[in-house]
Amino acid sequence: ENIAESHVFEADVARLLHMMVHSVYSDKDVFLRELISNAADACEKLRYEAIAHPGLLGNDPDSRILLTLDVDGGKLIVEDNGIGMSRDEMIEALGTIARSGTRAFMERIEANKQGEGAQLIGQFGVGFYSCFMVADRVDVVSRRAGAEDAWLWSSDGKGGYSVAPVDVSEAPARGTRITLHLMEDAKSYASRWTVERIVKEQSGHVPVPIKIAEKPGEEATQLTDGTALWTKSKNDITAEEYTDFYRSVSGQYDEPALTVHFRAEGRHEYSALAFVPGSQPFDLFDPDRKGRMKLYVKRVFITDEAELLPRYLRFVRGLVDTADLPLNVSREMIQESAILSAIRKGVTNRIITAIEKQAESDQDAFLKIWENFGSLIKEGIHEDFERRSQLLALSRFRTTASGDGYRSLADYVANAKEGQQSIYYLVGGSLEQLKASPQLEGFRARGIEVLLLTDSVDSFWVMSAPEFEGKSFKSITQGSADLAQFKKQDDDKSESATAPAEVQAFIDFAKEKLADEVSDVRASDRLIESAVCLVASEQGYDRQLEKILQGAGR
Ligand code: ADP
């Protein structure tokens, strides 16, 4: 009796598979990294569940991942003794896409097949479905730890898949076995040389040992020992090892821009290994994106939702491993834990300090970080009151004096005119648009620097940053420009903004005509060549923020 049920893939899965197979991505090797990382996740989930239910481990307590080669049969088999999947979990996990941002990601790839596509997909954790880049049939046999039954999921990656029960004697005692029936042009993935190379390159630091068997049933030898890299001393770790590890935690293929690795001792004991990515993750501005720092307790993975860093540092990837929390800490209790908030503070400080050091020692490297993540760091000015002045000092800006470079607020203050009380800024959609603004004329003529702000977060932090080194932030589109006190550069005597009689006549005329549109009409120092411009009142919002709020349907 054949009791296999047929299912069709969810529409998004079908799209993703189509994209994967008609490959925008030439580097098919990643499928193995994805399968190994799932196997390792499954082992970590089991270790976690076994804290409360030690019986789940049975007489096989040590996690492992086994790769079995079958050159004659054209197969590669990836097996783990992790948590396994029940029938329902298989249908859920291998037939749908849970990850947020996937749809947006696919749209971007489809819109740009040749260009950034290849780069993007490398950044994106391509996940389980990537095995269909190399296999025309995939069989997944899984037995959930502690379960009496085992299930086979099978698909050719075209329209759907089948699910059927299998005899437990044909399944791993616990965990998941994935058999890839390799495509004609992918047979090399059954060769030891290729598999060993990929594992060493991409999965060398997975915290579960990986073994390899040259033939089904043959004795396995160890490829990697599963030692947790972060437990080693810094001096014993090479740059390549850090890079490999970064790639495995971030799913990105670039080099980390900054690596922060330390062990805290004293009141709280923990190790942290964190990376600032070398490029922007594709989902950086996805509102659902969470921080992805992993929390381990004594090397057991607990959760990646512990908010180990403030929200604005959500671009940082890595982990914290502590012995101070009990292993059986519930994921819910973690958030309230005082130990965790001490760790959060410690790790945040170290990361910001490391970025500061980079700014001092290697400008160019720091500016790359700033270009990728500066707009997030500026969110911190708005959100992280305690570190506000530190973050302000770290920030870099385009200004009327920056040319193609960047200026810090310290640069700005050093360049301020005598008696200048404010740090002037102009907010807008693009640099070109800002540079052409008539609002700048009076400032330019007097050699007064103006920050040109184009990130959407800029409208917000300027309002919450009361001052830097005693100078307040002031929008040049708001209120009076009080420029009369500063001399124009090509002019010796300062000019007052009191209007001569004929101008006053025009002002009266304009006021009358525009009575319903504007609250006031004034003569101003801010213009040199242009005749008029709009400004916002001293109280309330700056012009750009007004626009943003209107756009938000306020
Ligand atoms: P992700 O790993 O980001 O969740 P994947 O596409 O790689 O996305 O995997 C989808 C899901 O399939 C996993 O979240 C997990 O629930 C399940 N899964 C995949 N491989 C295994 C495995 N070896 N053991 C247990 N569950 C697995």
Ligand code: MG
């Ligand atoms: Mg995965």
